Amino acid sequence: EPKQVGLIEILDAYICHQQEFILRRTKFDLNNFKKRLHIVEGLIKCISILDEVIQTIRHSKDKADAKKNLVKEYGFTEEQAEAIVVLQLYRLTNTDVTLLEEEMKKLQIIVAGLEKILNSEDELRNVMKQELRNIKKEYALPRITEIESVAEEINIDMTAMIPKEDVITLVTKDGYVKRVSMKSYQASSTDEAQVKEGDYPLGIFEQNTLDTLLLFTNKGNYLQVPVHTLPDLKWKELGKHISNLIKMEELEEIVAALPVHDFEADCDITIATKDGMIKRTKLKEFKASRTSKPITCMKLKGGDEVITAFYTTAPDLFLATHNGYGLWYEANEVPIVGLKAAGVKSMTLKDDEIVSVQNFAPNEQEQVIVITTSGTAKRVRLPEFEKTSRARRGLLLLREVKTKPYHVLTTYIVSHKKLIGLKGTDISYIKPTEIPILDRYSTGSSIYRGNLMTTFIKAEKETCEELQQKEESTGVEIIKEPENKTKPKVSLKEIDDRLLTIDDFLEQNDN
Numbered sequence: 001e002p003k004q005v006g007l008i009e010i011l012d013a014y015i016c017h018q019q020e021f022i023l024r025r026t027k028f029d030l031n032n033f034k035k036r037l038h039i040v041e042g043l044i045k046c047i048s049i050l051d052e053v054i055q056t057i058r059h060s061k062d063k064a065d066a067k068k069n070l071v072k073e074y075g076f077t078e079e080q081a082e083a084i085v086v087l088q089l090y091r092l093t094n095t096d097v098t099l100l101e102e103e104m105k106k107l108q109i110i111v112a113g114l115e116k117i118l119n120s121e122d123e124l125r126n127v128m129k130q131e132l133r134n135i136k137k138e139y140a141l142p143r144i145t146e147i148e149s150v151a152e153e154i155n156i157d158m159t160a161m162i163p164k165e166d167v168i169t170l171v172t173k174d175g176y177v178k179r180v181s182m183k184s185y186q187a188s189s190t191d192e193a194q195v196k197e198g199d200y201p202l203g204i205f206e207q208n209t210l211d212t213l214l215l216f217t218n219k220g221n222y223l224q225v226p227v228h229t230l231p232d233l234k235w236k237e238l239g240k241h242i243s244n245l246i247k248m249e250e251l252e253e254i255v256a257a258l259p260v261h262d263f264e265a266d267c268d269i270t271i272a273t274k275d276g277m278i279k280r281t282k283l284k285e286f287k288a289s290r291t292s293k294p295i296t297c298m299k300l301k302g303g304d305e306v307i308t309a310f311y312t313t314a315p316d317l318f319l320a321t322h323n324g325y326g327l328w329y330e331a332n333e334v335p336i337v338g339l340k341a342a343g344v345k346s347m348t349l350k351d352d353e354i355v356s357v358q359n360f361a362p363n364e365q366e367q368v369i370v371i372t373t374s375g376t377a378k379r380v381r382l383p384e385f386e387k388t389s390r391a392r393r394g395l396l397l398l399r400e401v402k403t404k405p406y407h408v409l410t411t412y413i414v415s416h417k418k419l420i421g422l423k424g425t426d427i428s429y430i431k432p433t434e435i436p437i438l439d440r441y442s443t444g445s446s447i448y449r450g451n452l453m454t455t456f457i458k459a460e461k462e463t464c465e466e467l468q469q470k471e472e473s474t475g476v477e478i479i480k481e482p483e484n485k486t487k488p489k490v491s492l493k494e495i496d497d498r499l500l501t502i503d504d505f506l507e508q509n510d511n
Contacts, residue, residue: 030114042080178239201459203257216309221294256309263287279343327394361471376444419458
């Protein structure tokens with residue numbers, strides 16, 4: 001079976017081959033020279049009793065009888081007798097015994113030398129060395145390679161050895177990964193990908209085996225995963241856990257996945273933490289030479305954790321906190337810094353934490369979807385919020401209810417065509433248009449019964465180019481509240497009456 005070997009293994013194989021060749025050649029030659037020596041010895045003996053031999057041959061009936069008589073009367077072997085009878089009489093009488101004796105001596109020397117090669121490994125190696133020297137002498141060529149005191153490092157492009165293939169990559173929230181051939185995906189694309197119970201896809205990307213997958217973790221690390229190293233499975237097969245490829249820390253979880261086609265692309269990645277730190281870093285900074293370990297992408301303090309990472313493709317950011325505050329400002333207020341920098345303050349927190357960071361291009365129809373831990377949700381028109389600057393506390397997303405506090409689970413600013421996943425004891429989905437449009441102070445309408453643990457946007461197949469495509473603002477009229485204006489109180493009955501409004505139907509038709 002063919003296999004790749006190094007120079008030393010190649011030389012060892014050649015030496016073994018050359019030894020075998022010399023041994024087989026020596027055995028062949030030795031056999032022939034011994035046969036000739038045996039015949040010469042018989043001829044010398046024959047000449048010493050030539051008259052008797054001739055007399056015996058003449059009195060024999062035929063050639064076979066002559067051979068038989070020679071063997072019987074003079075002790076010749078069958079081979080020697082054959083050599084004698086095939087010679088004509090004049091050849092026998094005119095053969096010089098001196099020449100035969102000289103040939104016998106030469107043959108004896110040759111036979112002894114051949115036997116020495118067979119019986120001595122040192123002699124065998126000497127023969128091989130001498131033959132190699134003869135080859136070198138006969139086919140000598142001047143050295144072409146230039147030998148220097150310090151050799152330059154040889155860099156081999158390993159990507160040239162990777163088969164180029166378009167594939168679908170999938171990453172789940174629980175850290176299961178796989179790549180799927182386009183044939184398998186297209187045959188089953190109408191079916192949901194196979195995941196473990198309670199798990200869900202974090203990203204589904206159309207990539208190539210030469211591309212890279214960046215996986216960001218809550219511990220401030222990222223994993224650089226070459227697509228060709230992902231397990232090649234079918235769409236309906238369960239993926240393999242990322243820890244089989246790259247070992248992570250205990251309690252380290254994946255929070256975001258981003259495909260990369262070209263690290264030199266002109267774009268940056270925003271990374272944000274729950275304790276209110278944020279930064280942007282150029283994509284090229286994430287290109288690493290090693291892929292076997294997690295790499296630090298953000299320095300964290302205390303028990304802080306990364307909650308999200310995304311390509312910065314839109315001009316604005318909207319942040320929301322657990323206690324119900326929202327802050328809207330421009331993304332360019334976040335400076336672009338190095339890979340290991342801690343970042344800057346994203347939002348002022350008071351016994352609170354960030355739960356969501358949205359990157360969007362504002363327009364007058366844009367809405368902020370607010371989902372609470374109590375299983376309620378609402379849509380709030382973007383113009384109801386005031387666009388300010390970074391590191392402020394922001395505005396309330398919902399009114400305070402002392403008897404039953406409502407806390408924000410997450411917020412979204414997404415297309416109405418997206419589906420929002422609701423995970424509690426099970427996983428269900430809701431359309432954004434099924435969530436009522438309410439004002440900023442409402443606590444929302446119930447969308448989930450039971451303990452709502454987390455939400456997510458249902459993953460759809462995307463390309464790297466789509467995720468990196470820049471969005472532009474179409475403008476939005478901001479409604480600013482007069483100072484000292486009393487916040488209107490909204491009754492529960494009024495909230496229920498506004499579950500379905502004419503705006504919902506109009507927006508559904510527009511979309």
